[in-house]
Amino acid sequence: MNSFEDLMEDKKCLGCGSTLQTDDVDKEGFVKSSVYEKSDYCERCFKIMHYGEYSVLDKKIDTDGIIRNINSDEYASVAFLVDSLNINEKIKSYINKFNVNKYILITKKDVLPKSLKEKKLIEYVKNNIFDSENIMCISSIKNYNIDAFLKRIDNDNVRRLYIVGFTNSGKSTFINHLLTSCLKKPTITTSSIPNTTASYITIKLSNKLTIVDTPGFIDNNAIYNFVDYQKVVKLYPKKEIKVKTFQTRSGYAIVVNNVLRIENIGSKSNSISFYMNDKLRYEKIKSKNDKLTILPSVNYEITEPTDILINGLGFVRITKPGNIRVHALDLKLISKRKSMI
Ligand SMILES: Nc1nc2c(ncn2[C@@H]2O[C@H](COP(=O)(O)OP(=O)(O)OP(=O)(O)O)[C@@H](O)[C@H]2O)c(=O)[nH]1
Ligand SMILES: [Mg+2]
Structure with missing residues (x-):
């Protein structure tokens, strides 16, 4: 006993x-x-x-241990969840570490503007991150493509599905949604602060299928490392984004809250579109206004339509060739990719 x-x-x-x-x-x-x-x-x-009182778990997530455990489970399949507003190259190296049957689920489709077509996202992930036919866009909140995914894994005879990915990619929300769709109580805690799930949570969804929630991987370059958590909660969009586009002449900048300044330092006018929370404060100012110039900066020469990613917030699309200066809370937040649109 x-x-x-x-x-x-x-x-x-x-x-x-x-x-x-x-x-x-x-x-x-x-x-x-x-x-x-x-x-x-x-x-x-x-x-x-x-x-709604958030406190962050003081625990180092053993990412390698999680990957090792899953790889040593002979019945394992993995659904790697990727936040649709945060598709970056780093994800690639994590996905490649799993050597079991894999699916990529691009989450939170509901926050993307309808103009950003699902096909583009899938194509981008397939060409740049993981070349596979097992890539789908989902929204747990809008119940989008969830049944289609369940059907797919049933056809593939998946028996144990580990839900993995970076923190805040929507893993636990997805599982809660699966529970609801099986008429069970959604029991897992979700939040937009990092490290909400602390350990494995195993749930038998049906006689055939067991789902395992896992603690999210921490990205040292994401916004939650640089802003206090209560603010992070407010920065991320909750609803479909209305893209903010600014025709910006040379010598003008756009400032977003106290987080970001994007300046046209080229000689021609450019079109700058923000795919992030449209409820933030956007201000168009002249370059001589020194707002946020105290923040570190990086210059980009733009030669083709380019997305500048602000890790954890979304991205900014620069349409025309030219030169752009980005000031941000920390330069680790910033990266660029060929525009996916
Ligand atoms: N709009 C929208 N928000 C979502 C969706 N799925 C998750 N979220 C939000 O994203 C945030 C993170 O969700 P979680 O499910 O806690 O993320 P997680 O991947 O389990 O995070 P960790 O447990 O920290 O690894 C929460 O604020 C959710 O409400 C979705 O489909 N649409
Ligand atoms: Mg979780």
């Missing part, structure tokens, strides 16, 4: 997968001993769910 301690070790938080414990308030899985017996959730999950 198990001792009381053994039983205590076995009880897991339904929201984040941590083992519930009553000893250390600063460690994952903490609940007060008075409520341990009746708690299904740790205090952190409870506060996120009921009060």
Whole structure:
């Protein structure tokens, strides 16, 4: 028979997968001993769910360990979730580390403007990140393509599907949606702060299919490393983006909140389109106005339509050849790619 301690070790938080414990308030899985017996959730999950009070888990996610575990599971398939506003080359090296059957799900399609066609996204991922026929766009919130994906994995006889990807890519929201569609209660904690899921959460979705939620990989170059978490929550779009396009003559700049300044330093006018939260404050100013010039900057020579990515916020499309200067909170946030549009 198990001792009381053994039983205590076995009880897991339904929201984040941590083992519930009553000893250390600063460690994952903490609940007060008075409520341990009746708690299904740790205090952190409870506060996120009921009060919108966020605290970030102080835990280093063992990415290599997760990948190793999955690769050594002979029944494993992987769905690698990629946030549609944050498709960058870094993802490629992570996907390549999995040597099991793989699917790429481009998430949060509902936040993309309708003008950005799904075909373009899939083509971009296929040509630049992972050359496969197993790439789909989904939206958990709008129930888009979820049934089609379930049908696909059923046809492929997938038995254990690990949901992996960077933090905030929408893994737990996706699983909650699967639970709802199977008439089960959506139990997993979700939030737009990093590291919401702390450990594996295994859910038997049907007799044939088990789903495993995993802690998201941390990207040291993403916006949540540079802005406090309460602000991160506000920066990310919640609804379909209305693209903000500015015809910008040479000697003008666009400033977005206190985060980003994009300046036309070329000789000709350019068209600058923001694929990010349209509720942020966008201001067109003359270059001589020094707003945000205190932030570090990088110059880009644009020779073809280009997207400048601001990791975790979205991207800015520069349409015409020219020269652009970008000031940002940190230059690690910034990268560029050939425009996917
Ligand atoms: N608009 C929209 N938002 C989504 C969708 N899926 C997830 N989100 C939001 O994205 C944020 C992150 O979602 P989570 O499901 O917690 O992400 P995760 O990948 O499980 O994150 P970690 O557990 O930290 O690895 C939350 O604010 C969700 O509401 C979607 O389909 N559409
Ligand atoms: Mg999660």
